[in-house]
Each structure stands twice: as C-alpha cells, then as structure tokens.
Amino acid sequence: MGENAGAPTEIRLNSDKDMLNVSFGEGKDYSFSAEMLRVMSPSAEVQGHSPEQRKTVSGKRLVKISGIEPVGNYAIQISFDDGHDTGLFSWKYFLELGQEQEGRWAYYLYELEEKGLSREPFPPVEGGPH
C-alpha cells in the first residue's frame, strides 16, 4: 500500500496567481512559476507521446493559473488563463519537476533560443480579454 506516500502536504497558489508552491515536507519545498508549469504541462498537447513529439511552448511569460481541481488522490488539474487545462499534474511529476527545476528551465530557455522563440507573449497584446 502506501501508494499515496508521495503526496505533497500543501499546494499553495499565491495571490498574483503566477506562482505555485508545492510542499512535500522534509525540506522538499518547490516554487514553480505559472509559466514553467504551463510550458511543461504534462498534457498530451504539450508532451506528445514520446520525447520526439514534445512541443516547445513559447510566449507564456505572463500566464496565470486560473483554477486548481483535485483529481482522485494522485494529481491536480491546473487551468491556465490562456485556456489550457488538460494537464494533470501528479505528485510524482511535481517531484520530478522540483528536483530538476533548474536543469529543466535552462534547457527550456536553450530550446527557445534554438527554435528562435521567445518567452514574451507575441503579438504583445491581442487587445481585449479572451
């Protein structure tokens, strides 16, 4: 049993809705920007079904988290204000992301550069809310 053992003790979204803090206790506290979670969403839309199919999501520097919904007892579903809401973030995924945060972020920036993409939303403002 103990399949639940990996669950965080607390998941906290800040008041600006752009930073999610996931605490696993025992010093394993991770803060993720909404941008990072959005571009590394475990959704099939982003990840594809193998490393070869993974997409590089760009232009999400200002994205915010618009909702969090628990899914069973293994994950949360995060909705972003750009309409993306198909990613189920499992406890295991948060741990992975947390432990490799810097490396993954650096690699993301490298990928953006490789592909000539930017973190900035582009075009800058589309005008009006969506």
Add this chain to the structure above:
Amino acid sequence: MKELFKVADAVSQDQVLELLRRVKGPELEGNIVDLGLVSEVMIKEGRVYFSITVPSDKAEELEPLRQAAEQVVSEIEGVDKVSAVLTADRAPGATNGNAQPQAAAPGPNPMGQPVGSPGSGTGAVPGIKHIVAVASGKGGVGKSTTAVNIALGLKELGLKVGVLDADVYGPSLPRLMGLTGEPTPTAGEDLHPMEGHGLKVMSMGFLVDEAQPMIWRGPMVMSALTQLLRNVAWGEIDVLIVDMPPGTGDAQLTMAQQVPLAGAVIVSTPQDLALIDARKGLNMFKQVSVPVLGIVENMSYFLCPSCGERSEIFGHGGAEAEAEKLGLPFLGAVPLHMDIRSQSDAGAPVVAASPDSEHSKIYKDIAAKVWSAIEETSAAAEEAAPKIVIE
C-alpha cells in the same frame, strides 16, 4: 522463442522493450511497457512486430502513440522495418464516443471558486466513510456476485454498508439482490436508496428497464454515475461497495479518477487470460494511486455437491501466485458452486440466504480482510491528502 532472436542479428526483444519504455502510456503516466500494454515482440530478419493495447474508443487519437513506438524502435541498429499495431481493448458496450477522462470534469474553475467544493465531482461524499471499488479486468468472472457477498460480509461485521451498481451498461444488482420497484424521491432533489438484506442499494437498473438496451456515451456515463453516487440519500455509511463495470476502459479509469476511492478489490478467475486482464485492472488503479486492497480468486475450484470431491477445473491457485508476485494481499478463493449461482439469480445472495454455510464463511473471511485493509490504507491516505490553498 529465444531461438528466433539469434537469427535476427543483434536485435533482441529486451532491446526493443527497453526503447519502448520511452513511450508514455495513453494517459501520459508511466510507459507502455510497464503498463503492460505491449504484446509479445516478434523479431524476424530485422523486422519487428508488436501490438499495443489501447481503449477501443481512443484508438484514433492514439495514432501518434503508435507512430512514436514505431519511431523509437526503428532507431535500433539492424532494424529494417517496424510494424506496431493498436489493439482495441473493447469493454462490453463501450461507447464510440470521445470519452476523454477530462470531458466530464468541471471546466476551467473560475477564479475564486472554492476548490473541491461539494458537488464538484471529486471530493468526498458526505456521510460515506469509505468507498471501495470491486473490479475485474473482464466480464464474466462473477464480480457482481462477489461484490454483493463481500458487502453482506461487511454488514455481518456490524458495519453499515451500501452497494452502488456502477455497471450502467448491464446493471445486475436489482436481480442479485431480488429488488424491484423504483427508488422514492426525498423531500429534496435526491433519491432514497433501495434496501435489501440489510444493505442500501442503488443501481441504474432501478431507474430504467433492465431489458431495454442502453446506449451510453462517455460523458453521460460519468454524469449518471456521479448522480447515483451523489444525488442519493445514502445516510451514514461505513463502506460503500462500488460494483465497477467490467474491463479497464475509459469509464473505469474515469470512475477511478472521479470517485474518492479508499481502495479496490480485484476479482479474477484462475485462468491465465483472466489474470492478464486482472493485471490491466491493477495497472489502472495504480495509475490513479488507488490502493489495491487485494485479489479474490473466483470460480476457484468445483466442490461436487454429491460426492464432495474438489475439482480444480480452471487450475486453482493462479490468482494467489499472481498476488504474491505482485506483492498484493490474496483475499481468498471462492469455489464454483451451484448454490452461489442459483441463489444469486434468485435474489438471495449466499451470505444472506445461508449465512452459516461453507461459502458464506469464505466471503465473510474475505470481507474481514477487506475491512482491515480499508482501515489501514485510509489512515495512510488521510495523512497524505495535500491541503490546497489559494491566496
């Protein structure tokens, strides 16, 4: 089998499987090899063949998964051609719809709405302490009969027990429990559950004609189940046994995701095939972190009613060995017996009809093991649930 591979130069089955581990499962959890979705890999003269089992209604959208699998294997040196095919895992009455697990989930949560509010679909059900799914990898293993008798066994332990028939495709609980008629509405908008043999019972079978074929699309199934679970005045219940639809398709996965399950009991016959199916069931619950409380071997052996001879017609012991291999508790072996069958069909489950019989003892013993497993895991789960705070 090994002989075959020698011919095929350096390419080995292990090599192929190793690379296929890079391909994620349909729900993007784990990989297709460890989820048990990849068939025997055939390698012949540089050609590699294998199949991937997917839910039938998802075959189309999982085409990229198939391509990804072919792609990774084609990278092996010495491989000339790769053929990966998708094999549909057809649940009985499976919908042809687009039953994405998320489809039934509430849409984007407007800012500020409380998370996990009552009725939002995934939270706890008021009044019900523990919900346990009884599942099987395939139909025809006696899952519903087992579910009802475990429920009765739990009741014998002095617990308040309900049974929810989640098999909306072929509800069998009304017949097994010998219940007819319609549930009466409460003063609110809910329904009173039916009651029989000291159990509270709810089934789609009470609401529609059992003989009338029902066509369910994915989202409808979820909404029906959510209503059966949440819009029924269950009252105070210690354990709600959910008789899951057979198989490991979308409906089951969605249920396992949407219902706050304390654990699952897997029912299997001793046959190998059924065990493979049972393993799929295990993997499904593993995917959604629902603890498997144990395996019940049904139709385990045949006790001849006239001479008392024990015949192990299906090869008894398979489930027990399998449970051990998987590190899961083996909850018990139920023999094939005419009484279980005929009494069940007559609406008198054996634990209620002949509580002191040999068979009832087996079920009560299983129920006792289930209860101790529930207590153990729920204590662990309660500790584990994260607090979600939105500032």
